[in-house]
Amino acid sequence: MAEYYFNLPPITALTIPQQAALDDPAQIALSGGPGTGKSVVSLWRHISNHMSNPAKKSLLLTYTTTLKEYLKACCRSQNEDAAKMVATSLKSRDKIHKYKFAEIIIDEAQDLDEGYYHGILSNVSYGADDSQILYPDHCCYQSQLTSLFPDNVEHVLSKNFRSTQKIMKFAKATFPDAVIPREIIDGLASNIGELPVFMVSDGISHERTDDKQNNAILEIINAFKSDTHNIAILVPWKSEVQVFENILKGKVDDFSLYYENKERFPDGCATIKNVHITTFKSAKGLEFDTVIIPNFDILKRLPIIIQDRDTGENKIICDWKDLYVACTRAKSNLYLISNYDIPSLNSVVDKTVL
Incomplete structure (x- = not known):
């Protein structure tokens, strides 16, 4: 049996709303339901940072090790340096409070408690969905994230690309x-x-x-x-x-x-x-x-x-x-x-x- 078949959509296949979020020079707040492409936008934003000249050393974080491996493999198909800068959010907690990155992109941002975000030294972009909160004892609702990052530009993705x-x-x-x-x-x-x-x-x-x-x-x-x-x-x-x-x-x-x-x-x-x-x-x-x-x-x-x-x-x-x-x-x-x-x-x- 083969390895999981990774299929990152080409950057040219992104929709206009996805492209707008990707290209926004400001920090972004992505939202949308399952399959709307939040992770795809986060991936391409992270990859594009590392492929820019000069390279922007962003850090892409997510909660579970399973999703970390998925994101890392998708990055690896485009840029090895970007793949090296994918990690789990909890293991990176000390790092992001000690070191500054060009940008920290947090996928599944609703999985972390509000206290996690205090004292981060870098600019933060994130994707979140309240309907996918699976850890209610340590979560952060979208309204809380908006209060924490009031200057982030909201981008709502409303087209499903996954399911039938x-x-x-x-x-x-x-x-x-x-x-x-x-x-x-x-x-x-x-x-x-x-x-x-x-x-x-x-x-x-x-x-x-x-x-x-x-x-x-x-x-x-x-x-x-x-x-x-x-x-x-x-x-x-x-x-x-x-x-x-x-x-x-x-x-x-x-x-x-x-x-x-x-x-x-x-x-x-x-x-x-x-x-x-x-x-x-x-x-x-x-x-x-x-x-x-x-x-x-x-x-x-x-x-x-x-x-x-x-x-x-x-x-x-x-x-x-x-x-x-x-x-x-x-x-x-x-x-x-x-x-x-x-x-x-x-x-x-x-x-x-x-």
């Missing part, structure tokens, strides 16, 4: 609190696509998986696998990543996986194959041609709340935003496997019983 119209209609119907403007849906009229496939396995919700679900996953992978087709299995917890790792072992030639565990992954996500298993949170910022979400009936149990061992306070560990992010990673095919039927989805899915 039917996937986005599904997302709008399933996650009514997500901000998906009508113009996003209408703008996908030339990319209608297929309905998300909803598979009912009649499994047992408290079990990790069953034979019907496992066989369906393997059939989907075998149907689509190729060197240029990226497939993801997305799950809420690291324990479920391990479950599906065991299902794929010996049945899929080569695949990658990642979850947060410093013993197993001391350097974070070091590689992404084009069949990849990871958590909802670690998938944020990535995109895959085909996304498979097992045990989709978690939708009806959200939010998932546990008691914090240290403070005794209730803590949300998975809510609708996690699942929304997972679904909107899909470019062409979205497969949802549920232990039981969810009739409320009938109008926006193609249903089959396993």
Whole structure:
């Protein structure tokens, strides 16, 4: 199985709003929903800085190591110096408060608490989306970012370049609190696509998986696998990543996986194959041609709340935003496997019983 197929759109393919954000000489505040090109603009702004004469030594930061590897690989295809200046935001915290860069570009800026931004020595540009806040205990809303960086020029991206119209209609119907403007849906009229496939396995919700679900996953992978087709299995917890790792072992030639565990992954996500298993949170910022979400009936149990061992306070560990992010990673095919039927989805899915 091949490595993840990276496909950075050429700079000439950027839309007028994206080009305006890229070329703005001022610091920018990018916003827009999933697939609107926030990361693409950040990438090309960073690459263009390093390719300018003289070079502008900007630093591109993001929250997860998975997305860092994705951004680094995209930069590497254009400029090695730019690739060397891609890092995770938390590991760079001390650096950006001690050293000055031509520009710091922060992708997924909503993932960091407000205190992170105090005392940064460099000019900051950023991209953010409140609907993709997955860490509510340490986040920064767009209104807070605007207060922190009042002089940044706002650029709103309102055209989706990732998903099909039917996937986005599904997302709008399933996650009514997500901000998906009508113009996003209408703008996908030339990319209608297929309905998300909803598979009912009649499994047992408290079990990790069953034979019907496992066989369906393997059939989907075998149907689509190729060197240029990226497939993801997305799950809420690291324990479920391990479950599906065991299902794929010996049945899929080569695949990658990642979850947060410093013993197993001391350097974070070091590689992404084009069949990849990871958590909802670690998938944020990535995109895959085909996304498979097992045990989709978690939708009806959200939010998932546990008691914090240290403070005794209730803590949300998975809510609708996690699942929304997972679904909107899909470019062409979205497969949802549920232990039981969810009739409320009938109008926006193609249903089959396993």
